[in-house]
Amino acid sequence: MPNENAEVRTANTEAGRPQRKENGRRPQFKRREPKEFDSVVVSINRVSKTVKGGRRMRFAALVVVGDHKGRIGFGMGKATEVPDAIRKAEEAANKNVFRCNLVEGTRTVPHSVKVTHGSSTVFLAPAAPGTGVIAGGAVRNILELAGVSDVLSKVIGSRTAVNVVYATLEALKSMRTVEEVAKIRDKKVAEIR
Numbered sequence: 001m002p003n004e005n006a007e008v009r010t011a012n013t014e015a016g017r018p019q020r021k022e023n024g025r026r027p028q029f030k031r032r033e034p035k036e037f038d039s040v041v042v043s044i045n046r047v048s049k050t051v052k053g054g055r056r057m058r059f060a061a062l063v064v065v066g067d068h069k070g071r072i073g074f075g076m077g078k079a080t081e082v083p084d085a086i087r088k089a090e091e092a093a094n095k096n097v098f099r100c101n102l103v104e105g106t107r108t109v110p111h112s113v114k115v116t117h118g119s120s121t122v123f124l125a126p127a128a129p130g131t132g133v134i135a136g137g138a139v140r141n142i143l144e145l146a147g148v149s150d151v152l153s154k155v156i157g158s159r160t161a162v163n164v165v166y167a168t169l170e171a172l173k174s175m176r177t178v179e180e181v182a183k184i185r186d187k188k189v190a191e192i193r
Contacts, residue, residue: 037065043161063089066145073097100172120163121156
């Protein structure tokens with residue numbers, strides 16, 4: 001009889017089911033809480049450091065997080081394994097979250113902007129409702145996670161992912177709504193428009 005129980009336990013383990021505890025109950029699994037932010041891995045690079053004994057290989061991950069409601073952030077992480085690098089990058093991204101200003105009714109950017117970081121230049125412009133996100137690569141990931149639904153964009157110069165991400169986030173930070181500009185200049189919204 002003891003041999004049969006041992007066989008059943010190994011069969012359950014092999015089938016992928018959780019093994020029963022000694023009291024006969026299965027372990028209770030904790031329910032995961034829904035994440036506050038969605039994350040996208042923009043790039044993973046294999047980097048090496050030359051040391052006395054040879055080369056040390058590591059992985060550098062660039063991750064962007066956002067809630068599709070105007071909050072966005074990014075982070076970089078480096079580790080010997082890819083999952084660890086992504087986890088570190090996500091933790092860094094959650095610490096760097098900021099709110100970007102979007103036009104409420106149309107979910108587009110308030111005005112055109114052109115930002116340069118390194119040798120990458122990113123141009124963003126508002127678009128009519130129904131246009132969609134006209135962007136590629138890292139810019140598309142950032143704009144979709146920020147909750148922008150209609151925008152035109154162009155990357156000029158280098159398309160290095162890190163520089164493009166920095167430039168795009170700087171462009172979103174520099175956005176000002178008509179109400180903000182009117183408040184700064186002590187004028188009415190109608191006068192600004």
